[in-house]
Amino acid sequence: MLHQVGAGALEDPRFDVPLYTVAEAARILDVPSSTLSTWGRGYVRRFADRPAVSAGPVITWLDPASDRAPCIPFVGLAEALVVAAVRRSGVPMQRIRPAIDELKRQIGIDHALASKRVYTDGAELLFDYATRSADADTAPLVLELVVVRHGQRVFAEALEQYLVNIDYGPDQYASRIRLPSYTQAEVLADPLRSFGRPILARGGARVSDVLDRFWSGQPLAELSDEFGAPLEQIEDLVRVASRRAA
Numbered sequence: 140m141l142h143q144v145g146a147g148a149l150e151d152p153r154f155d156v157p158l159y160t161v162a163e164a165a166r167i168l169d170v171p172s173s174t175l176s177t178w179g180r181g182y183v184r185r186f187a188d189r190p191a192v193s194a195g196p197v198i199t200w201l202d203p204a205s206d207r208a209p210c211i212p213f214v215g216l217a218e219a220l221v222v223a224a225v226r227r228s229g230v231p232m233q234r235i236r237p238a239i240d241e242l243k244r245q246i247g248i249d250h251a252l253a254s255k256r257v258y259t260d261g262a263e264l265l266f267d268y269a270t271r272s273a274d275a276d277t278a279p280l281v282l283e284l285v286v287v288r289h290g291q292r293v294f295a296e297a298l299e300q301y302l303v304n305i306d307y308g309p310d311q312y313a314s315r316i317r318l319p320s321y322t323q324a325e326v327l328a329d330p331l332r333s334f335g336r337p338i339l340a341r342g343g344a345r346v347s348d349v350l351d352r353f354w355s356g357q358p359l360a361e362l363s364d365e366f367g368a369p370l371e372q373i374e375d376l377v378r379v380a381s382r383r384a385a
Contacts, residue, residue, distance in 0.1 A: 153312065154250065157201040157209035158335035164211045166383060167328060167337060168223050169320050178222055179211060197222055197239055199250060213330035217305055217313035218252040224301030230280045238281045241268045255311040258302050262292045320379050324372035339376075342367040349373065350380050 150156070161179070165172040179200035183193040199215035211219070225235050243251040245264045251257065262285045269281035286295050294302060301319050308314035316328045318337060325340035332338055337346040344366040352362055359377070363370045 152330045153213040153308075153314065154199070155201075155212065156330070157203065157212055158330060159211040159216060160203075160207060160209050161211065163209075164216055164219060167216065167318060168219055169379075169383065170219075170223050170226070174226075175211075175219060178219055179215065194233075194236055197236065198252070213328070213335050214250045214253045214313060216328060216335070217316060218250065220301060220305065220316060220319075221252045221257060224298050225284065227301070228284060228295065228297045230283060234277045234280050237272075237274070237277060238265055238268055250312065253305075253313040255307040258294075258305070262294045266292045321375050323375035324368070326376070339366065339368055339372065341369075341372070344368070346376055346380075349376055353377055 152158075159167070161172050161176050165175045168175070177194075178198045179196055181193065181195040183191055185191045198218040199212055201210050201212055201215075203210035222232075222239070225239070226232055239252070242257070242261060242264055245268075246254060246256045246260070248254060248256075265281055266285045269278040269285075272278040272281070284295055284298055285292050287293075293299065304317040304319050305313050306315040306317075314329075317340075318326045318328060320326075326337050326346060327340050328335055328337055332343065333345050338344060339346065339349070349362055349366055349368075352365075353359070353373075353376075357365075359370060359373050362368075362373050366373070
């Protein structure tokens with residue numbers, strides 16, 4: 140996506156630069172790599188006794204230069220966070236995919252899931268979709284994502300707690316993500332810092348650098364001093380990494 144700057148147009152690294160491999164993005168969002176791949180590529184599942192089932196991509200995907208090359212830009216990571224939030228709410232993806240497609244259609248812009256309109260208008264749009272839907276199985280599940288608060292339809296807490304972690308730029312597209320897996324450390328993914336790799340908000344150290352030192356045997360207290368982060372935040376980084384490795 141090109142953005143006008145002065146007399147010329149510059150590429151926006153949020154949209155145009157593949158920052159993450161599937162494995163890297165999956166670790167950041169704490170979802171299986173195979174699941175993230177279907178969100179980016181779509182899928183076709185064939186059966187011997189019934190017609191094939193297919194679905195298109197739901198996140199932005201850039202063709203990689205090789206099998207192990209990055210293919211997901213920052214905007215795709217933000218979109219995947221929204222999809223992961225829906226998935227964690229307990230609604231099956233095969234049921235929510237039509238609602239996501241309708242949400243994107245109603246918002247009517249590229250990269251709709253990474254736009255602020257998902258947060259501001261998405262609950263109302265999903266409610267309207269569910270009430271119009273002729274699918275008796277899907278509509279109740281979609282309605283589980285929406286609650287009424289102070290007379291307004293908003294996202295249920297299970298979904299909102301993920302969406303509030305996205306910061307938006309002046310163009311109303313995602314510009315920074317606070318990764319929700321951490322409970323003590325504030326960990327950011329910012330396309331303008333460290334090539335989008337997760338960093339500590341306090342001090343800006345790459346999470347991977349901290350963990351590399353820990354796995355090599357450096358004590359937690361020393362890491363806290365070296366990287367200028369409270370001990371409980373360093374412990375949080377290790378806890379999340381250990382859980383993912385298990």
